[in-house]
Amino acid sequence: MTQSRELRKTTTGTSRLNFLVGPMQFILGVLLAFVAGALFLFVFQEDPVEAYQALFKGAFGSKRYIAETLLSMTPLVFGGLAVALGFRCGLFNMGVEGQIVLGGMAAAYIGYAWDLPRVIHLPLAILGGAFAGGVWGAIPGYLKARHRIHEVITTIMLNYIVFQIAAYMIAVGGPMKADNELPVSPDILPTAQLVRIWEGTRMSAGIFIALVTAIVVWFFLFKTRLGYKMRAVGFSPSAAEYAGIKSRQMMVLAMFFSGALGGIAGAVEVLGLHYKFYAAFSPGYGWDAIAVALLGLLHPVGVVASAFLFGVLRSGSITMQAIAQISKDIVLVLTALIIFFTATNKTIRPILEGAIVRATSRQDKRKSET
């Protein structure tokens, strides 16, 4: 065992500190995005210091702000996991936003229309959201596997379709319209609501579900046979096929799971925060989710870390807009910058690895000298 590890070390030039490469990439990406964002603000004659101060005040300034940050983080963990799981199987799920909306819609329906005891009602509503999102995700998975249609186009088209369906559901005369003048669904019954866990804030138990889900996804991807097969397909569908893995089946299944995670994000939003369904309940979490997954290097631990960062951006930007009069959509610009950075991972990773190898070998030499 030690021998083989030694061998691997010498042949690939890696080091025992190699696990640091991921976190380094993460931190570098965040720093570069903030620096580039500051430059961007400077170019447009805004004060970056004032902007970032307002941003962090809005994210951490009070108990309520911290709760809002964690609240924004919650759907981003699910969404980031959804995108990451798809990518691990070689699929780019751009449909998370639509899966969130559909998941929220299904969960809300179960939540207000069915009368069940709490122990069944809440889990059923969440599972209903997961299933709806999963089916919506599996469609592009099937179209890719069966017809080789690029999933980016189909997931985007399905997003637009779901947005219209959502608007229809709660429009006047729509099947989910509440008995009032607002474009919303009826209130979700208390038996299907997620409990609030922090007095004086809107914080719900959703964050714990998110963290547990991250562990489950990690276990699934790296410790189960099915997860292994999916990752094999992600590396090379033809090689996986050669090894006896049904790659098409894996694609559909991966997109189902990915969509289901998106659906849970929507369900938890609706059941834990809004207590009703309305069309625009997600402010674009599905788009952030792509950046969350990429910045998190498609690893559940990384996803949780970057979901926290994007939660900070999301909740902080609202205060920033109020205090500094800078559009909260600056967050999208930062997101784009982070995505650009992560797109060059292939170029950056070897540089970091090389730096670590040099650093450790220098240290080893020093140790052997003393």
Add this chain to the structure above:
Amino acid sequence: MEAWSQVLSLTLVAAAIRSATPILYPALAGIFCERSGILNIALEGVMLISAFTAVVGSYYTGSAWIGVLCAIAAGVLTSLIHAFMCINMRADQAIVGTGINILGAGLPSFLLLKLFGSQGISPIVERIAEWRVPILADLPVIGPVLGTQGPLVYLCLIMVPVSWFVLFKTPFGLRLRAVGENPRAAETVGVSVYRMRYAGVMISGVLAALGGAFLSVSYLAQFVKLMTAGRGFIGLAAMIFGRWNPWGALFACLLFGFADAVQAAAQASNVPIAPQLLRTLPYVLTIIALVGAMGRAEPPAFVAKPYEKA
């Protein structure tokens, strides 16, 4: 039944051509880009940024045409980022495209608040008036359909044969297609892969910018947040359905344009289907068209594969 018969008319065909235009521009843009070997899912973002820039240009100069020029400049600049990341940095092209799309969603909104102090929509600006083409406008059938359209519509229709000619009848087009099909071989005979790919992405930037400008200073006279509503992606689907050929793309775009015009006209004449559900029609049709097209449509062999100089 009566409502449906009101929907079908010559004005509908004219509306279909108008609706096809902002899809045809990105479709042609996609063809140039992907023929050179660069996957372009960034069209939506380029269109949004250009649509916004066109409005800014028109607002400050009072001339919608200067707005169009500003849009082209913005489209080229955005595409330069795209090209640099994909070609020089050899980044994952789907990821870069997503970044540009997210930039396209955020940057205009940020500037909207900055320049006009408004959220979501810009002020009304000068727009490009329709032309009434002499002779053509007086013809029966063709007159009401093609006689009175915006100049950017005519330009778009002209771009179809022009693109076809450039791609398939000129040495430039041959080189462009060569670096998308087999970059190594092209490099061996002295074609610069990087330069041709830059050319492909830049041309696509100009075309997508025209599509964005058409939406904001011709079709409408203002910028509305996320006004492209997926047209960049529908354009890509049209490109695939049209097998990476301008004529095929034209056909596909007319089909989508027709679907869009039908749903708009059906809403206006009280057809008993919810307007939200009618609005899904172009998107549903896009997916169906893709299912029909695949299997016989083959993308350029080296699309989305970064090229490393030998």
